Amino acid sequence: MTHGQVIEALVANRLTSPAPLVRVEDWARCWAVEEVFGIGPELLNDDRLARALDAIAPHLDEIAGTVGARAISEFGIDVARLHWDMTSMSVHGAYPAEGQDEDFPLIGYGHPKDRRTDLKQVQAGLAVAADGGVPIHAKVFGGSAAEVSQVIGAMKDLRAMAATRDFLMVADSKLVSYANVSALLQAGVEFIAPAPAAQVGNEVYAALDLRQAVVVDWVPDRDADKPPEKRETYRVLEDTHVLNGPRKSDPPLTLRRILVHSTANAAGQQAARAKRLAKAAEEFGKLTTAAGGRHYRTREKIVARIGVIAAKRRVTSCLRWAVTENEHGAPVLAWHFDQAVLDAEAAIDGWYALLTCIPADRATPAEALIHYKSQGTVERCYHDFKGPLAVTPVSCSTTAVSPP
Structure with missing residues (x-):
């Protein structure tokens, strides 16, 4: 299989019955993946999935940006108003810093949305178009990243993807800081x-x-x-x-x-x-x-x-x-x-x-209030990929804790 075939299968998994990597093979067997994609379920083992994810990780921003831009042009998505929000996902396990790759977001302690301060986390940011609530941009952040500090980067990514300076960015209260507002005003981005x-x-x-x-x-x-x-x-x-x-x-x-x-x-x-x-x-x-x-x-x-x-x-x-x-x-x-x-x-x-x-x-x-009231669209989109998954840590050290 190519990495593209593996990622296509993973996308199908997320859209049908999300499962941890160690259970995707079972999902493929139950959901007729071989008949639809021509991929034998035994080929979708967790080792092969991990290799595909490792291969695309260095190019993730480029891939996400390309997919988002292609969706905008292919389906004529109106990007005049974009909704941005961040969430956190708590994880069970040790996840020591020295065992993580510093080139990617690190799992660590932060300020989780679910108030589980006893657990480490990873964070994600998502932008959707007001036109149909279509997700067009996503990014992963480390567990300790300050949410207020990610607004400017998101604004730059969205402006590049929208290919226009004229769009409205709707977000939560973390957007409101002097640095963020100054940058938005200088960039000509309304919010x-x-x-x-x-x-x-x-x-x-x-x-x-x-x-x-x-x-x-x-x-x-x-x-x-x-x-x-x-x-x-x-x-x-x-x-x-x-x-x-x-x-x-x-x-x-x-x-x-x-x-x-x-x-x-x-x-x-x-x-x-x-x-x-x-x-x-x-x-x-x-x-x-x-x-x-x-x-x-x-x-x-x-x-x-x-x-x-x-x-x-x-x-x-x-x-x-x-x-x-x-x-x-x-x-x-x-x-x-x-x-x-x-x-x-x-x-x-x-x-x-x-x-x-x-x-x-x-x-x-x-009208400003009505624009803002669509912010719930991006929050509902998190349901597509955020939920409890019983994931066993890859490295089973003596300090790692497997969830029940």
Whole structure:
């Protein structure tokens, strides 16, 4: 077999019933690969698959770029708007650094999306066209690579592939850094991305008047069959956002800021808050009853427990409490939630911000939001290749751990 025949079989495997390399031979036998491709299943053993993958690895960027460009021209894919996102894939096993090839992304610790910080990972970036959600560019990154640092490289790759300077790049909040935004503006690439939470204070949302916001004429696919009164509603306002550089000499960057209110987000945040308050109230009620008893005889122990509950249930900002003594000198706990603080939190429920450099005459705030709402397309594409696979480490050292 040629390497091309092997890769063709692997592509077919990913599109039908993804399997680890050691099980592709069994897949080929069950899925009539010999009848379709003329390849005997016994030829698709893991050693042969590994040799093919090793052979194309040094040329992967060239191959991916060629395939993407060919798809764009062959099928007339509109690349005026491209969605970029990164994900992480956790792996079980030792994967020592000294046993990996430094010419390729290294498996290592990082900030995994699945929060499995106990596992090492590898990361992947994927770009899809808004036109049909067709994946046109993919890249692998090491486990420790900072996601925010990959935006400029992705932008350059996409611009080269699109063969035009005029395209819109939609990404998540990791795009928004001074270096990234500066590079995008200098390259003439327009973008839309959520503003990082740390860059837009709650006081901004608290000052907004929902009655002044414009209703967006757009319905999520998941609500298409629901009656109008049960559909998620979006409203938008607009102002400006100034992004300052790390040095005083860096010129400030002024962007359009689209302030979005989602009724579904608001309902979800309200429900989450109610759940946290209910659990905290239950635990504070038990502590109130136990105060002065065998386990909480001193003020110090009660105060320590209050801190644990408040931090765990995230109610520190609204919790008001006092520990006094009764006529017998035993500690007594009194507490309540500050309604004014809760009302202030509720006032900003449902709000978030998008940043963009698209000129106002080319996209209204509502249109900018609709562009961004297609970001879920790239996330859904990860389902095609991301999932739990029981892969045994190639090198079975004493420190390697095979998954169950």
